[in-house]
Amino acid sequence: MKHTxxxxxxxxxxxxxxxxxxxPIFQGWLFGLPGLIILADYFPPIKRLLSWAKRKAGxxxxxxxxxx
Numbered sequence: 001m002k003h004t005x006x007x008x009x010x011x012x013x014x015x016x017x018x019x020x021x022x023x024p025i026f027q028g029w030l031f032g033l034p035g036l037i038i039l040a041d042y043f044p045p046i047k048r049l050l051s052w053a054k055r056k057a058g059x060x061x062x063x064x065x066x067x068x
């Protein structure tokens with residue numbers, strides 16, 4: 001029941017985000033991103049998409065070891 005609710009919530013948020021992307025006044029990414037984050041727990045392709053976006057944005061870098 002909990003998983004079904006979370007998946008449904010993620011899909012609804014992504015749909016609201018997609019609609020918001022078409023309407024200039026409405027900021028769709030505010031709903032689409034949390035929806036994708038929720039769905040990433042259940043769908044590996046979405047998880048790969050989010051990890052790619054994190055790398056591109058610079059948030060998923062591994063700490064580099066200093067050169068000795």
